[in-house]
Amino acid sequence: MTHAPVLRVYLEGSMLETARAGSFNFMNVLRQAVEGAGWRIEWHQTGAMARMAAPLRDGYALFHMEAPTHDRALTFRRAYHYPFWQIEPVQQRWRFAVAQSRYDPGTVDSQAAHTFTQRLRDRVLPGPPPRRGDTVLVPLQGHIRRCRSFQTMSPIEMLEAVAATGRPTIATLHPRESYDDADHAALARLATLYPNLRIGGDTARLIRDCAFVATQNSAVAFDGYLLGKPVVLFGQIDFHHIGLNVADLGAREALAQAESHAPDFDRYLFWFLQQNAINATRPDAGARILAAMRRGGWPIGTAPGT
Secondary structure, X not given: OOOOOEEEEEEOHHHHHHHHHOOOHHHHHXXXXXXXXXXXXXXXXXXXXXHHHHHHOOOEEEEEOOOOOOOOEEEEEEOOOOXXXXXXXXXXXXXXXXXXXXXXXXXXXXXXXXXXXXXXXHHHOOOOOOOOOOOEEEEOOXXXXXXXXXXXXXXXXXXXXXXXXXXXXXXXXXOOOOOOHHHHHHHHHHHHHOOOEEEOOOHHHHHHHOOEEEEOOOOHHHHHHHOOOOEEEOEOOXXXXXXXXXXXXXXXHHHHHHOOOOOOHHHHHHHHHHHOOEEOOOOOHHHHHHHHHHHOOOOOOOOOOO
């Protein structure tokens, strides 16, 4: 007797509850696509023990924002804003398929991109029209005194490079990161050394009127694109194509170019989200889900009718 392949989806908290209840739209579309291809699907609570056991079980595994545990596992995560999603064989965003893809603005319809981006902006970042002020916004993430493999320098060194330009600079702290006494001391030292530097503030308010964003790879920079803000990237990320990359230009040159940098933000956002992510509200979402799974090495067929 032939048994249908099984896909176990490992979720946490409310995500697991809504998937089981049928109120998680992306999981509904994924289930329909997988079952339409002849597979079975199961919902499971994630956790250390579940992740340890996953490689020993038959079938395939899908994790939310967690590294795949074996060669039959993939990971998925939101592509910054609902209803856009990505399914990948790796956890690091700078290794996602879109990060390796070539972006050509000439292939994107300008009017369609403008309409798409305007609607997205009005939905996720409502408020007065953004303006280009003088301040550089530096949204900090975690491990600020350490340079990790995907970074060109530590976040503290990045912040000093920005402050050393003499421009008004505001560094904001990530609300879900933990900063120890040594971190706060390092920030205080920079604030004393550079009178143009301020630590702390409302990131959502500051981004609307900043001159540009300087970051390692914070999602705040993606919102900067939505508001027409140039971005200087000190680390690797999937939305690097229209950013000023310190790894390529050097910090001084990237920061100098930021003032006049003016890519077509609308076209890029349309390309990144509508063309290279899975829009769970579109009729082709199921086909895109299966295509992403096949790219990840799964032998799953095409959804019926596509």
